[in-house]
Amino acid sequence: MKGILLVNLGSPDSPEPKDVKKYLGEFLMDERVIDIPLAARALLVKGIILKTRPKASAAAYKKIWWEEGSPLIVLSERLQSKIQKQVEVPVALAMRYGSMTIKKGLQELVDKGVDEVLLFPLYPQFAMATTETILVLAEAIRKEHFPNLKIDSVPAFYNKPDYIEVLSNSVKRHLEGKAYEHLLFSYHGVPERHIRKSDVTKSHCKIDGSCCVTPSKAHEFCYRHQCFEVTRLVAEKLELEEGTYSTSFQSRLGFDPWLQPYTDRTIERLGKQGIKNMSIVTPAFVSDCLETLEEIAMEGQEIFHEMGGKDFITIPCLNDDDEFVDLLSKWVTEWTKTPAKIS
Structure with a gap:
């Protein structure tokens, strides 16, 4: 059985400094975000950035936080819901950083009987700090927790x-x-x-x-x-x-x-x-x-x-724009029929 895992960046659980600090710590310690040796990265992130930045970032998050929660999470959930209504396979949502982990997303699909996943990084362009870090982590999780799971991925679609x-x-x-x-x-x-x-x-x-x-x-x-x-x-x-x-x-x-x-x-x-x-x-x-x-x-x-x-x-991002939903749903449907082709 096939399934889809949409993956976006992530967000703190709340705009409070303690949650922002936890989120920033995970994000900035990613070797594909700050690509310097571990010891130097730890010194920079834990010794300098996390001592000052969480408070300022929390204030910024509070300015944009919605009653329903983080805008990025809410909008991603709306996108997931709309796509699910248009396709015949299960669609799960995960974040690269934060509590909505890729492991949880894969587990959700596996629990529904999925054994073949289309990993869909929600980034039009490829970058080390976005698409690549998602693909690398997903493969590591697959090997450790879901060895029988097959994972395909959507390539950068910037020029489609x-x-x-x-x-x-x-x-x-x-x-x-x-x-x-x-x-x-x-x-x-x-x-x-x-x-x-x-x-x-x-x-x-x-x-x-x-x-x-x-x-x-x-x-x-x-x-x-x-x-x-x-x-x-x-x-x-x-x-x-x-x-x-x-x-x-x-x-x-x-x-x-x-x-x-x-x-x-x-x-x-x-x-x-x-x-x-x-x-x-x-x-x-x-x-x-x-x-x-x-x-x-x-x-x-x-x-x-x-x-x-x-x-x-x-100009707002595409978010859950109906044309965008239709496009992603079309790509998903194409993959369910011919895995090697997403045009």
């Missing part, structure tokens, strides 16, 4: 034409009738070294002005290329004029170089240039979360207004 159409339709719908001068595509940032580590050719990724547009096998696992490609494809689909849109990266941590340009500095620059009305979309996220609801919609808007900007339009 039907995904680009759904994303483009969402952007168009939310901007309809609204005046804006610039559309910013903001993606979650990662350290530049992650891009080089994910380069299967070990030579292509130079993070310059050419490698992301030069065809290469490296692009299959290059987060930077995949982000710029989403921007290009959506801009092409919506017939956006050159100069009216751009790409940036948010949520950097530490002092090492991260992917640029940075979102906060880009918003600041646009405001200084005299842009009065701008919109922003966050295509690295499927579900609205702290990074979109607080960092972008609140902090980003504040920066823009401080620079003289007027209207700051934030």
Whole structure:
């Protein structure tokens, strides 16, 4: 029997500092998030970050927390529920970090008689700190707890034409009738070294002005290329004029170089240039979360207004958008019929 496991990032159990600290500890100690030796990582995370950051992060979570709970969890559950209504196989939900573990999600499916799982990381682009960490952990759990379980996985779908159409339709719908001068595509940032580590050719990724547009096998696992490609494809689909849109990266941590340009500095620059009305979309996220609801919609808007900007339009993630649900349900159904093909 086949089943589906949707996997998203995760969330603290509550916006209280103790729960946020527990969540951040698990998240930041992941070797694919902070990819430095264990001793150094433990010193940085437990000795420095967890002594100060949980309180500030808890305050940020409290700003966006819903009555039903964490927005990311609630929205993921809505997505799961809608997909379940459209497909004939069991659909479970898990998080990479937090109490809704991948082990619990797999156990839920196994308890229903599932022996073949489609693991569905809810990330359009591949990255070490998102898709890869999910796949590696799921395989480790399978080997230890479910050795007879077969697991397939959904590859990055950033350039699938039907995904680009759904994303483009969402952007168009939310901007309809609204005046804006610039559309910013903001993606979650990662350290530049992650891009080089994910380069299967070990030579292509130079993070310059050419490698992301030069065809290469490296692009299959290059987060930077995949982000710029989403921007290009959506801009092409919506017939956006050159100069009216751009790409940036948010949520950097530490002092090492991260992917640029940075979102906060880009918003600041646009405001200084005299842009009065701008919109922003966050295509690295499927579900609205702290990074979109607080960092972008609140902090980003504040920066823009401080620079003289007027209207700051934030476009929601796809969340449980009906077109998106239809698309994911179609892919699931395709897999149940021909496992090797998700088009």
